[in-house]
Amino acid sequence: MPVLKAKKSLRDVPDxxxxxxxxxxxxxxxDMKSFCEMTGNRLISSDxxxxxxxxxxxxxxx
Numbered sequence: 001m002p003v004l005k006a007k008k009s010l011r012d013v014p015d016x017x018x019x020x021x022x023x024x025x026x027x028x029x030x031d032m033k034s035f036c037e038m039t040g041n042r043l044i045s046s047d048x049x050x051x052x053x054x055x056x057x058x059x060x061x062x
Contacts, residue, residue: 002028003035006057010041013059018044021055028053 002023013019021032029046032055036043044056 001025002053003031006032006035006055007039010057010059015059015061017059019057019059021057023053023055024051026053028055032057 002021002025006019006021009019009021023032025031032046032053033043035041036057040061042058042060044058045054047054
Protein backbone atom coordinates (compact mmCIF):
# COMPACT_ATOMS: atom_id res chain seq x y z
CA MET A 1 0.00 0.00 0.00
CA PRO A 2 2.78 2.58 0.68
CA VAL A 3 4.07 2.18 -2.88
CA LEU A 4 0.62 2.78 -4.36
CA LYS A 5 0.15 5.91 -2.27
CA ALA A 6 3.63 7.13 -3.19
CA LYS A 7 2.93 6.57 -6.89
CA LYS A 8 -0.29 8.55 -6.66
CA SER A 9 1.29 11.37 -4.62
CA LEU A 10 4.25 11.69 -7.03
CA ARG A 11 1.83 12.83 -9.73
CA ASP A 12 1.50 16.15 -7.89
CA VAL A 13 5.26 16.58 -7.32
CA PRO A 14 7.16 18.59 -9.93
CA ASP A 15 10.27 17.11 -11.56
CA UNK A 16 13.15 17.49 -9.11
CA UNK A 17 10.74 17.74 -6.18
CA UNK A 18 10.98 15.49 -3.14
CA UNK A 19 8.23 13.38 -1.60
CA UNK A 20 8.40 12.22 2.01
CA UNK A 21 6.70 8.88 2.64
CA UNK A 22 5.91 7.41 6.06
CA UNK A 23 5.03 3.73 6.36
CA UNK A 24 4.62 1.13 9.08
CA UNK A 25 4.86 -1.90 6.80
CA UNK A 26 8.29 -3.59 7.11
CA UNK A 27 7.87 -4.90 3.56
CA UNK A 28 7.94 -1.32 2.32
CA UNK A 29 11.74 -1.28 2.58
CA UNK A 30 12.24 -3.62 -0.36
CA ASP A 31 9.10 -2.41 -2.14
CA MET A 32 10.10 1.26 -2.10
CA LYS A 33 13.59 0.47 -3.41
CA SER A 34 12.16 -1.63 -6.25
CA PHE A 35 9.53 1.00 -7.03
CA CYS A 36 12.17 3.70 -7.44
CA GLU A 37 14.38 1.48 -9.58
CA MET A 38 11.46 0.55 -11.83
CA THR A 39 10.09 4.07 -12.23
CA GLY A 40 13.39 5.95 -12.55
CA ASN A 41 12.77 8.05 -9.45
CA ARG A 42 15.60 8.39 -6.94
CA LEU A 43 15.37 7.05 -3.41
CA ILE A 44 17.30 9.75 -1.59
CA SER A 45 17.10 8.14 1.82
CA SER A 46 15.44 5.39 3.78
CA ASP A 47 15.38 5.45 7.56
CA UNK A 48 13.50 3.96 10.48
CA UNK A 49 12.32 5.58 13.69
CA UNK A 50 10.71 3.08 16.05
CA UNK A 51 8.06 1.32 13.92
CA UNK A 52 7.90 3.99 11.22
CA UNK A 53 9.85 3.79 7.98
CA UNK A 54 10.69 7.15 6.41
CA UNK A 55 11.54 7.57 2.72
CA UNK A 56 12.52 10.59 0.69
CA UNK A 57 11.96 10.16 -3.04
CA UNK A 58 13.10 12.62 -5.68
CA UNK A 59 10.88 12.72 -8.73
CA UNK A 60 13.21 12.48 -11.70
CA UNK A 61 10.72 11.58 -14.44
CA UNK A 62 7.35 12.91 -15.53
